[in-house]
Amino acid sequence: MIHADLALARRIERAEAENARGCTAAHPQAAGMAAAGGIAVFAGADSPLSRAVGMGLSGPVPEEELRSVEEFFRARSARPVIDLCPLVDPSLTELLLVRGYGVTEFDNVMVRRLAGIEMALTPRVRRGLADEVDLWSHTVGAGFFEHSELTTGEMDVGRAICAMPGAMWYLASLESGELAGGAAVAIHAGLATLFADSTIPAYRRRGIHRELISARLNEALAQGCDLATASAMPGSASQRNYERLGFEVAYTRLTMGL
Secondary structure: OOOHHHHHHHHHHHHHHHHHHHHHHHHOEEEEEEEEEEEEEEEEOOOOEEEOOOOOOOOOOOOOHHHHHHHHHHHHOOOOEEOOOOOOOHHHHHHHHHHOOOOEEEEEEEEEEEOOOOHHHHHHOOOOOOOHHHHHHHHHHHOOOOOOOOHHHHHHHHHHHHOOOOOEEEEEEEOOOOEEEEEEEEEEOOOOEEEEEEEEEHOOOHHHHHHHHHHHHHHHHHHOOOOEEEOOOOHHHHHHHHHHOOOOEEEEEEEEEO
């Protein structure tokens, strides 16, 4: 059983912050700044990647530091968005409430220990190639946004992920050869973070997502990781698939916005 203590939360949120930092590599106007032990990232005014991650896990957060984060986003015509771990210093929670932040999203952060496990082979999943960035971005975007005609901004989300230093991305195909989904993984100090899971709506309920999870766990095992983590909406099919493969909910992260 996973015990969600401060040390585990710091490890997970630190990895998430490194992933967020890596997303600034592709967008021509991307930027990042240190933020109360975490990082605030801008990857486009409407990008779901634009947010502050990992704040408040190293001690009290002064109000002026939160103000700086807000100014960072507003200077770029973006809404301040902050991912909030429940184990943060209480000062950050109090500041967010006083300054009028509200909850916009819940995500269950799940963890699986990897010692001694064996994963099944994944014949329908392969690593993406260097010249398949747009192919991967479109496949994942079509599943995430649930439409096939993607805007430049929607494609840029996938391109930013592919440009992350150390990120590994995967494509899943049906037996017929049709692309059905994609996902990514990044590894930080023995912790594999699984993210960007996406299956095209027409191809759901065919085991694609579970195979994408298994493929990335095989990669984590090959690289000697002791722990894997992923996030999913509470009660979602994604959460159920992760739980079927041995993940447990460690804590629920809130997304807070003004």
